[in-house]
Amino acid sequence: MAKLKPIKINHVSKYFGKQQVLDDIELTIEPETIYGLLGRNGAGKSTLFNIITDRIPLSDGEVTIAGQPVTDNDAVLNRIYLMSEANLYPSRMRVKDIFQLTAQLYQGMDMALAQTLAEQFELNMSTRFNKLSTGSRSIMKLIIALAVDVDYVFLDEPTLGLDANHRRLFYDALLDSYAKRPRSFIISTHLIEEASNLIERVWVLQNQHIIIDESTESVLNKGFAVTGPTADVEAYTAGLNIIGHEALGNLMVHYIYGELKGDRPIPDTVSISHIDLQRLFIYLTNQEVSTDEN
Amino acid sequence: MRIKAAFSYQLKNYFKSFGWVYLWSIAVVVILPFAISLLLGRINIYDINDYLPQFLPSLILSFYLFVFGGISYDGFKLFIQNGLGRKTYFLSKLSALTVILLVGEAINVLYGLFYHHFINPKNNPIMTFSVLYGHYFNSAAANTVSVLIITMLFTACIMVTGMVIGSSLGLFNRRVQRISIIGMPVVLFVLLAVLVMLNDQTSLKLTWIGDVLLFIVGMKQPVSTGHFVAYAPMISGTIYIMVMLFISYRLTLRFRVPR
Amino acid sequence: MQFDFNSTEPLYLQVAEQIEEAIFTNSFEEGTQVPSTTEVSKQFHINPATVLKGMNILVSDGFLEKRRGLGMFVVTGAHAKIREKRQTEFYEDYVVNLVKEAKKLSLPETTILEMIKRGYNNG
Numbered sequence: 001m002a003k004l005k006p007i008k009i010n011h012v013s014k015y016f017g018k019q020q021v022l023d024d025i026e027l028t029i030e031p032e033t034i035y036g037l038l039g040r041n042g043a044g045k046s047t048l049f050n051i052i053t054d055r056i057p058l059s060d061g062e063v064t065i066a067g068q069p070v071t072d073n074d075a076v077l078n079r080i081y082l083m084s085e086a087n088l089y090p091s092r093m094r095v096k097d098i099f100q101l102t103a104q105l106y107q108g109m110d111m112a113l114a115q116t117l118a119e120q121f122e123l124n125m126s127t128r129f130n131k132l133s134t135g136s137r138s139i140m141k142l143i144i145a146l147a148v149d150v151d152y153v154f155l156d157e158p159t160l161g162l163d164a165n166h167r168r169l170f171y172d173a174l175l176d177s178y179a180k181r182p183r184s185f186i187i188s189t190h191l192i193e194e195a196s197n198l199i200e201r202v203w204v205l206q207n208q209h210i211i212i213d214e215s216t217e218s219v220l221n222k223g224f225a226v227t228g229p230t231a232d233v234e235a236y237t238a239g240l241n242i243i244g245h246e247a248l249g250n251l252m253v254h255y256i257y258g259e260l261k262g263d264r265p266i267p268d269t270v271s272i273s274h275i276d277l278q279r280l281f282i283y284l285t286n287q288e289v290s291t292d293e294n
Numbered sequence: 295m296r297i298k299a300a301f302s303y304q305l306k307n308y309f310k311s312f313g314w315v316y317l318w319s320i321a322v323v324v325i326l327p328f329a330i331s332l333l334l335g336r337i338n339i340y341d342i343n344d345y346l347p348q349f350l351p352s353l354i355l356s357f358y359l360f361v362f363g364g365i366s367y368d369g370f371k372l373f374i375q376n377g378l379g380r381k382t383y384f385l386s387k388l389s390a391l392t393v394i395l396l397v398g399e400a401i402n403v404l405y406g407l408f409y410h411h412f413i414n415p416k417n418n419p420i421m422t423f424s425v426l427y428g429h430y431f432n433s434a435a436a437n438t439v440s441v442l443i444i445t446m447l448f449t450a451c452i453m454v455t456g457m458v459i460g461s462s463l464g465l466f467n468r469r470v471q472r473i474s475i476i477g478m479p480v481v482l483f484v485l486l487a488v489l490v491m492l493n494d495q496t497s498l499k500l501t502w503i504g505d506v507l508l509f510i511v512g513m514k515q516p517v518s519t520g521h522f523v524a525y526a527p528m529i530s531g532t533i534y535i536m537v538m539l540f541i542s543y544r545l546t547l548r549f550r551v552p553r
Numbered sequence: 554m555q556f557d558f559n560s561t562e563p564l565y566l567q568v569a570e571q572i573e574e575a576i577f578t579n580s581f582e583e584g585t586q587v588p589s590t591t592e593v594s595k596q597f598h599i600n601p602a603t604v605l606k607g608m609n610i611l612v613s614d615g616f617l618e619k620r621r622g623l624g625m626f627v628v629t630g631a632h633a634k635i636r637e638k639r640q641t642e643f644y645e646d647y648v649v650n651l652v653k654e655a656k657k658l659s660l661p662e663t664t665i666l667e668m669i670k671r672g673y674n675n676g
Contacts, residue, residue, distance in 0.1 A: 034600055055374055056550040072379030072547070074296045080377055086551055088375035090368070104303055105296070105376035150377070171598045179591035179601055197564060198600045217563055217603075268657075274562070 004031035004151055005066040007052065007076075012061035014047055021047050023208035025061070031151060032182040036199035036216070038192060038281050043205045045188040046084060049154050053082040078106060083145040084156035087137060091130035095140055098129060099147075108149040113177070117143045120169055135161040142170055146177045155187045159194065167194060174198075196277040206285050216277070223280040224256040228270035236270055244283030255283045300378055300386035304369075308390050312358055312398070319354045323347070348414065349422065351405045352449075355398035359453035363391055364460030366542075370549045384546045388539070391453060399446050421445050427512070427527070429520040440524040447531035454538035461545035564599060568607030576616055576627055577635045587617065587625045614638070 007029040014022040021044040029035065029052075039045045050056045052063050054070050054077055063070045070076045089098050095118070103109035118125050121139045132140065138161050145153050159167045175198065178185065189195050202219050204212035212219060226233050230252040241258040255275060266272065347353075366387075373383040406420035419428065423441045431437050463471045489503070512526025575581045590608065594601040608625055611617040616631040628634075655665050 050551070053374075054379060056552075057548075072381045074377065074379050074382050077374075077379055078296050078377040082375075086375075088371040088551060090372060101303065101372075102376060105299060105373070105378055107296075168598075172595050175595045175598065175601065176591070179594065194598070197598055197603070198594075200600050200602055217565075220563065 006030045007070075007152060008064050009048075009052065010062050010064065012048075012051060012063065013059050014044070014051060014056075015059045020208055022051070025210055027203065027210060027213060029152065029184055029186060031184055033184050034178065034198055034200045035184070035186040035203060036192070036195055036201070037186060037188040037203045037205060038190070038285075039188070039205035040190065040285050043285075044208065045205055046156050048205065049082055049084065049156050049186075049188065053077070053080055053154060055082070055086075079151040080154065081106070081145050081148050081150045081152070082154040082156065083138075083141040083158060084154075085160070087129070089129050091128070093129050094126055095123065095129065095132070096125040098140070099125070099144065102144050102148055106148050106150065109144070110147040110149070114143050114147040117146065117173055120173075121166060135163075135166070138162060139166065146173055150183065152184045152186065155185060157189055158187060159189070159191060171195075171198065192278040192281055193276070199277075202277070204281065204284060211284065219280065220274060220277060222257055222259070223275045223277075224260060225273050225275045225279075226254045226256060226270060227273075228252065228267065232267045232269045236264065236267060243280075244286060255279070257284060296378055297382055297386055300373070300382050301389055304386045304390035305393055308362065308394050311362065312394055315358050316354055319350070323350060348406070348409050351398070351402045352422070355395070355402060356449055356452045358398070359391060359395060359449060360456035362394075363453040363456035364463075366457070366460040366546065367464035367549065370464065370546065371551055374549075374551060380547050380549055384543050388457075392450075395446065395449055395453060399442075399449065402445075403442070423448070424520070426519055426522045427524045430522065430524040437524075440528070444524065444527050444531070447528060447535065450535050451531055451538075454535050454542065457542040458538045458545070461542045461549075464549055465545060565603050565606040565610070568593070568599065568604055569610040572608065572611055573614075573616060573635060576611075576631050577639075579632070581627050583627045583629050583631055585627055586623070587627060589624050 009025055009027040009029075012022060012025040013020065025048065037045050037048070047056070051058045052070070054063075054072065057071075065076045068076065070080075093101075099109060099111065099114050103111065115125075117123075121143070123136055123139050123143070127136075129137070129140075138158070142155070142158055145155060145158075159170060162170065171194065174185065187195055187199065196216070199216050202212055202214060202216050203210055226237050228236075228251070230247065230250050233252040233254050237254045237256060240254075240256050240260065242254050243257045244255040246253045246255075257280065260272070369387060370380065370383050373379075403420065410420050419425065421441050423444045424437075427441050427444055428437050431440060463474065466474070510526065510530040512523030514521075514523055572581070572587060575587075576583075581587050587608075588596075590601045590604045593599065593604045608617060612619060612625070615634060616628055617625045618628050620626055651665070
């Protein structure tokens with residue numbers, strides 16, 4: 001196969017009836033990159049994944065790879081795996097048979113890895129799919145996601161229903177697998193903390209739009225917490241992009257997303273620090289909501 | 295397209311389920327009555343003729359193709375999860391079921407021969423449609439081939455009907471599906487009853503419906519069974535199959551998850 | 554007042570600092586191999602690209618070297634180089650802050666010097 005082409009999401013919109021879920025989404029998924037799709041519950045993360053993987057039709061725009069639309073295009077679809085909450089496997093099929101059929105319908109699967117992971121996760125491969133608990137179903141799909149031979153792996157809330165040990169195990173396995181065979185992972189989650197260090201590029205989906213599409217590093221570089229006496233903080237942050245604030249008596253924290261004014265003197269009483277992705281996300285997605293409600 | 299992998303996957307599963315349906319049918323239709331008469335101590339009056347109908351394999355095949363042609367959405371779900379689109383799903387399913395149809399018909403002919411020679415020689419011909427079309431041509435070989443083609447087209451019509459019903463149902467959620475599965479036969483029955491009633495009343499002439507039907511099957515005046523026009527069902531059957539396949543294909547392209 | 558992003562500085566810098574510290578404390582000895590990008594990545598759930606970026610800083614600083622097909626090794630003399638580097642940075646990193654804080658507290662120069670002497674002798 002020639003060098004991999006990126007997946008392009010061009011002006012994609014989606015309506016369910018009259019309700020708009022996605023509006024003019026523009027994204028590029030490069031090969032061998034780990035993406036994080038962040039958005040609050042109901043923001044449309046799953047819908048976006050379902051559109052990219054051709055599970056549902058889009059209302060407007062197109063998803064292409066090398067100029068070819070993905071719709072019913074096996075050459076592309078067969079290089080993509082989507083792990084989601086939807087249970088599309090035959091309910092009475094045994095786990096090992098599901099592994100087998102995956103290997104057959106896709107272009108192969110690392111059975112040794114699947115076996116090892118099943119042991120690590122204590123997943124009984126002889127159990128029928130409908131007898132698995134919700135957590136075990138997630139585990140089974142995650143094992144397939146890591147072992148199947150594809151170039152783009154979409155993980156929709158991968159660790160939902162997994163306990164802390166299994167979550168850790170999963171990220172171990174993911175990074176191990178990524179190191180051995182780099183490919184793209186697109187992870188949607190609202191448990192940002194556990195994933196933030198492995199995401200190379202962040203997308204934030206909010207109110208039908210992608211409001212952030214940047215490298216994690218530059219996103220983190222733009223997030224600040226300005227702490228100090230209310231008057232001093234307000235004087236310093238005037239005109240900056242304030243995405244949230246917290247007050248404790250006269251002590252004020254302003255959360256900023258964007259550039260600080262380099263020429264503006266920082267009062268001695270005020271301290272400035274960076275904030276983590278989780279916090280940044282919370283304030284960024286709150287802001288949009290509150291401006292809408294006003 | 296990954297049609298080859300999809301096709302071999304489908305074919306394997308269809309053969310498996312076809313085998314099971316066969317076994318179960320034989321168990322229910324043949325072995326069960328035998329076991330019952332054995333239990334009741336009436337084995338002396340058990341006659342395999344009563345329990346091994348000549349049409350059993352044809353019935354099984356038609357039933358199988360109708361039902362499995364109808365199961366659409368579950369297959370699509372599995373395929374889309376495994377990176378295969380609707381087109382591949384439809385084409386691999388159609389080709390795999392066609393193989394089943396050919397194999398099934400071959401079994402039917404062999405069974406017909408077997409039945410004709412060993413179980414009930416005096417009765418019917420090897421292929422049922424011989425009764426209608428078996429003497430249209432002057433050559434016996436041509437007649438055999440044409441009846442064979444008509445038989446296969448007829449079974450294929452049943453199959454594509456199942457496919458259209460299944461792919462229509464695939465667009466709806468389970469509730470609507472249940473309602474239509476129960477409701478449609480009722481509606482059809484009522485419709486039929488109304489038609490029959492109307493036909494009885496001489497004021498309305500609905501005989502054209504009958505005429506069309508007769509034309510489709512190739513019955514010509516004066517009626518003489520065995521001499522129906524063999525081309526008529528071939529052409530009408532082919533047209534029906536094409537139309538149904540087209541509809542089913544277009545409906546399949548509209549499948550989505552979740553519904 | 555100065556920016557102090559120590560706790561939340563970019564991840565790749567933290568990675569570089571952690572490895573540098575490990576070399577300085579002889580946890581990673583000179584001439585030996587340091588853990589691979591993958592190992593570090595897996596251990597701390599950090600994207601391998603980030604880890605590599607951090608390691609590359611140490612390569613350009615001359616503390617680590619790439620050996621083709623083998624991995625990253627601690628350069629001979631890296632320990633001394635790190636000490637040298639930290640010595641030059643000592644003024645910026647510690648003295649400037651110390652003086653600034655002392656001035657805020659109105660501590661005269663002599664007192665600070667005295668304190669340093671005391672700390673030095675006790676240490």
